Amino acid sequence: MIKLNVNDETSRLRSVLLGTARSNGGVPALDEAYDPKSMLHIKQKTYPKEEDMVREIEAVEAVFNKYGVQVFRPKIIENYNQIFARDIGFVIDNVFIKANILPDREQELDAIQHVLSQIDPEKIIRFPEEAHIEGGDVMPHGDYIFVGTYRGKDYPDYIIARTNMKAVEYLQKAFPNKKVVSFNLRKSNTNAYENALHLDCCFQPVGDKYAIIHKNGFLVEEEYQWLVDHFGTEHVFEITAEEMFNMNSNIFSIAPDVVISERNFTRLNEWLRSKGITVEEVPYAEISKQEGLLRCSTLPLVRE
Numbered sequence: 001m002i003k004l005n006v007n008d009e010t011s012r013l014r015s016v017l018l019g020t021a022r023s024n025g026g027v028p029a030l031d032e033a034y035d036p037k038s039m040l041h042i043k044q045k046t047y048p049k050e051e052d053m054v055r056e057i058e059a060v061e062a063v064f065n066k067y068g069v070q071v072f073r074p075k076i077i078e079n080y081n082q083i084f085a086r087d088i089g090f091v092i093d094n095v096f097i098k099a100n101i102l103p104d105r106e107q108e109l110d111a112i113q114h115v116l117s118q119i120d121p122e123k124i125i126r127f128p129e130e131a132h133i134e135g136g137d138v139m140p141h142g143d144y145i146f147v148g149t150y151r152g153k154d155y156p157d158y159i160i161a162r163t164n165m166k167a168v169e170y171l172q173k174a175f176p177n178k179k180v181v182s183f184n185l186r187k188s189n190t191n192a193y194e195n196a197l198h199l200d201c202c203f204q205p206v207g208d209k210y211a212i213i214h215k216n217g218f219l220v221e222e223e224y225q226w227l228v229d230h231f232g233t234e235h236v237f238e239i240t241a242e243e244m245f246n247m248n249s250n251i252f253s254i255a256p257d258v259v260i261s262e263r264n265f266t267r268l269n270e271w272l273r274s275k276g277i278t279v280e281e282v283p284y285a286e287i288s289k290q291e292g293l294l295r296c297s298t299l300p301l302v303r304e
């Protein structure tokens, strides 16, 4: 049995689910894409190739092996995108919450049944259907749970708005001892530079006291400011629109002093090293074309 435990983004990782790019289904039709960055690459004919993405994920698996992290993989569904394991569920404390994910992605949950069956069934919950939530929007942070959402009335018009306020309310009810703080995120169906698909596309805590953030990802300045003040200005690394587009906030921590990052994130990786953090660089630029990166393709199950 897996003894779930996740209460933050950075404590030493022991067990993780890692997505897979095998049998990814090839280039989707434009109207099948569910994020603007994939759409851009479909139009430009630069959509990533399966073999390249498989190679990129293998590089991440090698880092996990190096650090003795137990790795689970989804069962492969033919011609189906299963790269972004993060979104299909998430662990808070010792509870696995099955996400009420975008209907296009629902089958991804079936493919991890062999993992869920190793978890105490009493510790697996799912919110009612109308509470939309995806793991990319959810970040436990000690006493807090940070959640990305979109509060606009036009929520249903946005395929890139994945977590609604109903889910925020259920989350608070499920974890009465945690303080759930939600953030209204900027959404665009068509422009990836103006789209914070999930909270982890514009923000992530790193190290023992730091955070990466992109101001324009937030719709409400006070909410952005709350986060900056929470970590302290001097501990926050502000990324540009270009860096957010390249998914710099979507690295993944193995420990407070070890992160996996993309090899082209020069400015970020230098900053991380200057804080005494070991940066395990991997190639992930092809996967990034689908508007997701390292945090998106990993689902931590056990941290110390």
Ligand SMILES: NC(=[NH2+])NCCC[C@H](N)C(=O)O
Pocket (backbone or CB within 6 Å): 034, 035, 038, 084, 086, 087, 135, 136, 137, 197, 198, 200, 201, 290, 291, 292, 293, 295, 296
């Ligand atoms: N946690 C994340 N940010 N996940 C990114 C998911 C990207 C994927 N193309 C989608 O739109 O669903």
